[in-house]
Amino acid sequence: MGSDESSADITIATTIPQDGAFSSMAEEIEQGYNLGVAHIEETLDQEVELLVENDESDPSVVIENLRKMADDADVIWGSFSSELVTAGSSVAEDEGIPFVAAYFAQEAPHRNENYEWTYAAFPKSRDVARSTQGLLETIPEGDRPTNVGIWEPNSDWGEEQSDSWEETLSDAGYDIVLREQYEYGASDFSTMISQSDNRNVEVLLSVPTPPDGITMIEQMEERDFSPTLTKFVRAADPQDWWNALGDSGEYVCMCPGWVPGLTGNGNEEMWEAYVDEHELEEGEYIRTAVGGGYNVAQVTAQALDAADSPDPSDVQGALQSETFETVIGSFSFEENGLPAEGELTAPTGQWVDGNQHTVYPETDDDRATNLQYPIPSWSER
Numbered sequence: 001m002g003s004d005e006s007s008a009d010i011t012i013a014t015t016i017p018q019d020g021a022f023s024s025m026a027e028e029i030e031q032g033y034n035l036g037v038a039h040i041e042e043t044l045d046q047e048v049e050l051l052v053e054n055d056e057s058d059p060s061v062v063i064e065n066l067r068k069m070a071d072d073a074d075v076i077w078g079s080f081s082s083e084l085v086t087a088g089s090s091v092a093e094d095e096g097i098p099f100v101a102a103y104f105a106q107e108a109p110h111r112n113e114n115y116e117w118t119y120a121a122f123p124k125s126r127d128v129a130r131s132t133q134g135l136l137e138t139i140p141e142g143d144r145p146t147n148v149g150i151w152e153p154n155s156d157w158g159e160e161q162s163d164s165w166e167e168t169l170s171d172a173g174y175d176i177v178l179r180e181q182y183e184y185g186a187s188d189f190s191t192m193i194s195q196s197d198n199r200n201v202e203v204l205l206s207v208p209t210p211p212d213g214i215t216m217i218e219q220m221e222e223r224d225f226s227p228t229l230t231k232f233v234r235a236a237d238p239q240d241w242w243n244a245l246g247d248s249g250e251y252v253c254m255c256p257g258w259v260p261g262l263t264g265n266g267n268e269e270m271w272e273a274y275v276d277e278h279e280l281e282e283g284e285y286i287r288t289a290v291g292g293g294y295n296v297a298q299v300t301a302q303a304l305d306a307a308d309s310p311d312p313s314d315v316q317g318a319l320q321s322e323t324f325e326t327v328i329g330s331f332s333f334e335e336n337g338l339p340a341e342g343e344l345t346a347p348t349g350q351w352v353d354g355n356q357h358t359v360y361p362e363t364d365d366d367r368a369t370n371l372q373y374p375i376p377s378w379s380e381r
Contacts, residue, residue: 036297
């Protein structure tokens, strides 16, 4: 965290989940934010101070920490997950500070909370659902699965994303053969696994936390349940997924906002900056949350550049009026801070040989690959 009195031209405040359920994302998020600070300084030729506190994956701690930093902040950046980001947005809305966030797919807060200062530079539930349909349509029609199962966490975003999946995929002709709810932090998923197996679930969709998703895969392997396609949004995002599961985590898809294999809009510059700062082992890729954080900084840089000053109302006006070019795509914002309808294609990645590769949409980058489908049964791996 920076000093109480800063001589920086721009001060940005954020919290990061260095402990708790989302701690596996903390290092990647901070790397993306730090690369982003360097990008802002180089782009605007201004000094930036980034104030960082640990939110412990706890919404109340997010609020407590941001309130302490609010007097010094020109801009606030979000934490990880809809739960933590919406907590941070409440401070920004109360204090009248521009708030830019990734890792925030839930749509309802934008519509229900009368947001004026909160901007989600990230694909939303509707985009994730459309991306899932697009991913399935990359499979030849004669081989395409039809039976979809949804494991729904007992949360507002869990319900919203499940609703989006059910509506979008049902309209496209898929059969939702299972939709079962579970509690975050559950330790036994055997009933849902048995139900899914009995109903011939071919496509398994869920938005678990990383610990929950890891437990799900372990128990799916124990019970020899292997859908032909699995997409775990958020759970499969961090490197800890592979560290915990190894080959058992292979082939699982995720929708983390940014995936290696995307091109244009600063992707090449981000890769160069990352390698200069952190290096990469041969064959190693940048992790997904780095791109999400860098994208937040790109939005901030472009808004500050378009604004007449760092004054909150000037930055707010730029966020409302500009179109942004970032590593996740090109988009503008609706009045309530949602990315404009249909402008973002939520990229889907898949774990293959220890790395996450873009499998949808199609790109010509070497880090993209074709969807590995169907997932081999456990006995064939």
